[in-house]
Amino acid sequence: MESWQENLLDRIEGIVWAQWVAVGASLTGRPCNLSVVDPEALIVASCSLGRFSPRLFDESLDWTLSNPDLLKKSRLGLIAAEFDGETRKVLAAFAEHVSEAGGGDLLGRIGKSDNGAGDIDRIVSFWLPDKGISRDVEEADEIFLRHGFVRGKPRMRGNSGKPELGNQANMMFRFRQEYGKGARADCMTYLMTGGRGSSNAIASRTKYRQSSTYIALEQLVNAGVVRKYGQSGWNDYWIEGASDKAAKIFSSSSSLPVFFVWSDIFKALFLAAIDFAENGDMDGRSLRGIERARGLMAATVPLLRNAGAPLAAQAVPSLKESAGEQAIVELRRFLESTISVLETHIK
């Protein structure tokens, strides 16, 4: 029988999988179409959560090799910087593979040492949960090994396609085509899904620097695309009638796709997944189990509750009220309910 953690991991994989299907990776299944896919966050998800799923990881590598021009490399670095050092090392190996196979420095500085590569203090199994390094190190892929991971050579079959721009989940690609890859296009995506706020709030959701976001928003205001209301140094930005405009662009009468802060969501889910992979189930009688649950709650709840309107609406567990074994119960309930909300907004 599948354990609670295995079931959770399967469901997380399902969410990431549907997003890769939407952007054109060579995977079967229904594509995500109810929330906006964030391509850079999705690549970092593959470098973290993808370590639990060999097929998904290798297909994401293949897709990136076919579509490096669709990505904003500096943003990939900014998102990866919010993840742990091990994920940044995976990303460095990922980038090196893409560059080697594609010929050229396709992902920019991502593979360089400032992203965590080069400090190899131990060699670990690439795939999670770690069942030990069974593969002979001599047979392991050289690039991954250089970054401290043992796994076979990735299979890049060249079957990946392009994002289908009629799918509103690919709104970010659509606006990047129109406004160029960068803060302007991604701010447009955020605002077009009904989002609004200050440049600071929008920067934290779109994962750009506040200065770039401010410049992008002001350009959009000057172009008459975005509205602004300012008061004592604080500006609120929005698009008037975003819903109608989006419906016209996508020839769709359905409701707007949801803008989730996927990088924060993937980070939170990876924290939970890696904890379960390393420590197994949480025993409610044990101090360590309770401390793990409380630690995870403190790390994941703020990330998840602020990662999109549907997630903000769910009941949030409180550390103060989740004593002892109850912390484990509450953490599980919260993670399950988060996954359910995300599943509802995927397809």
Place this chain on the structure above:
Amino acid sequence: MGDFTLNKERAELLLGQLGEALEDIDADPMDILVCGSMALIMQDLVMDRATTDIDGMGFIIEKEGCVILESPTVQKVFREARARIAAANNLPKRWINFQSRTLIDNGLPAGIIERAIIREHGIKLRIRLCSRLDMVALKMYASLDPERDVDLGDLKSMGVSRAEAEFGAGYCLEMGQAKEKVMELLEVMGHGELARELA
């Protein structure tokens, strides 16, 4: 935290966690003599009873081949381990405390350590629960304080036997309590005959 209560299951859980925390920091093994209501609750000597803390009387140490009860100086490692449990379970900081340490100075029933019921909580924590006989004596002594109704209630629900009451009365007198007060207590406990014999 204001509504915090401990029952038997929760106390055992917390002591298990305390043992785990002491193992984590590789502390020296600790051996604690527990009295108070929790000693009764953990031995099922009173039913449907909860309390607000675990009363440690002191640490038991071995000196020259003898086990002795030492007035506790709460070490840093113990305080830290106790704080971890408090944080994980939203408990008051001193959920296990040594407020009953004064009993050591007053004098304890002879043989209290030997009669104590031993419970191991991992390899670093041994809890000794004062035996029923000793708890009767300590509760009788405590209930001579007119402000402590709870002890008398515990004695009533324990169904104290004549032999136990006699032992308790002897301890109270040894501790310098007035004979009249002890006789009065015996009457209230339903051992009037023993009270009259004492006269």
